[in-house]
Amino acid sequence: MDWQAFWLTIQLATLVAAILLVIGLPIAYWIAYSRWRWKFLLEAVVALPIVLPPTVLGFYILVALGPHSPLGRIWQALTGHTLAFTFEGLVIGSVVYSLPFAVQPFAAAFSSVDPRLMAASATLGASRLRTFIEIVLPLSISGLITGAALSFAHTMGEFGVVLMIGGNIPGITRTVSIDIYDKVQAFDYAAANATALVLLLISFIILSVVYALNRRGRINRGIPLWR
């Protein structure tokens, strides 16, 4: 088994989930509470990765990261190499690819917080930021866990985007799903099966933990489980 690919994949997924937690929260907050009339456009853009074929997304990200794009040029000027076919490029691509899997659960959780609670917080003298940190975030905790776990799991299993922008460089861009594909191509079904089974188990454990945590969260807040 290619443990290097596993380790790389877990690093990638953890980093992507952490980045999405940071950039996903403000986007989700804005989607949940903004009254801007063109908001639906941003919602559509965020949701695009769900419906686009990973190859299409991967292709455009590759172009955007390449040496002819502004981003690619800035990166090259700063680091001396291009973003494409690097671990950093893979992180950027994965963040875009998993964005809806973080933002949508976050936004849904924020919108389900009773607006009267936020109003009550404001009348008690709390700023918007304090209300967000002390009221909205704790009450959205299950949505946050769900979003983080889904983006982690989604990144673990991504294939198309990785192949397009990362290629297959061991220790740099070779993730578990690429590794499995590689083994199947080489007719090494036993090795492919072992790796696939481990990936399946990891995904199952993550989802079980998420649902278990959400259940505990509900009990702690006194919300009936059947709702």
Add this chain to the structure above:
Amino acid sequence: MEIGARLSNLEKNHPVEKKGLNSGALLVQIETHLLHKNQNFELKLDLTLRTGITIIFGPSGAGKTTLLDCIAGLKMPHAGEITISNHALFNSAQRINLAVQHRRIGYVFQDLALFPHLTTSQNIRYGLRHLSSSDCSRLVSAISEAFRIAHLQNRRPAEISGGERQRVALARALVTDPCVLLLDEPLSALDAPTKASIIDDLRAWNEAHRIPILYVTHNREEVFALGERVVVIEQGRITAQGTPHEVMTAPRQETIAQLAGFENIFDAKVIAAHPDRGTMTCRILPHQINGTQVELETPLVRADVGSNLKIGIRAGDILLATVKPSGLSARNVIPGKLKSLVQRDMTIVAKIDCGTKIDCKTKIDCGTKTDCGTKTGDAIEIIVHLTLAARDSLQFEPGQELWIIIKTYSCHLMAGA
């Protein structure tokens, strides 16, 4: 150090200042639009709220919660101003709109809005962030004692009863020492004894901290139980204000349906109010100038002397006597003459002419029979319903002189004339 330090600390954190321990009146003059059941209507209110409890009474959708939200800053009126102790919270002309968190307004929501993930004591101390932790704990335990919830401090809102949640919500709003307290039907879901005990605690608090308290309700009983003053809001307008007694018995805008039950409806003018007796004197207006005069003693309502009203009296509520009665509790004893007597089904409909022409220069007071004999056709006609037995035992005949007796509370007053 305690109080002084606390006050200066409060003032530093809150732009709205308190003057000593008493804060002043709340002035609200706003215009905004409301959407209720897909009907758009205008909310236009002009109110001055002194310290103490003021009930905001009205049907659902009248704009009561919108008024509270505008005061709290949760909604922005289209125009107008909201001022407390001469400090503007909102002023459309000067483009002032103080943020909710700087208004120092205690707001107890209809659904309470307790933070479900915090314990009761954490809920109560939520608004005390600006205080030191020792001051904060002292205030929280004091208010918890006052509202009898100290034993619940480590429980979450889902783990306590409805009445207890109500107390926690009140304590959470009051502990912040607000300039105004807004209560949106806070007791509507409670049983009567729980409600009464919370009302007592609120009253006690109000005695100690004189601030304007707005208590929104659509429950008549709460109006009488709590109110020092009542403001009635219907369809976005103030339709009455005054003491609960004045307002709740105030003349209502008459409608066809409301008048349907009254056989006798008279235009009348208020000529004197007797607040000491709880009554007022109304003169029935003649149908023609220099007509006849009859005065009735009616319940006291919020109406100016000289204003016009309608008085409705049910034909079945009027008594007839063949001799002038004495020792009666009824305040209106009016002489009259039986004009006609008609049987309809099992009811006798009697028509009686009362009052006399003014030109005979005899002022008719209620209960004083006139000696002027020139009663003519422009007298006031009153319809009285009798039973067959009453007619037979008293042997009424057309043309007979008799006395009409009307209780004060049988006179129903309606606005307009």
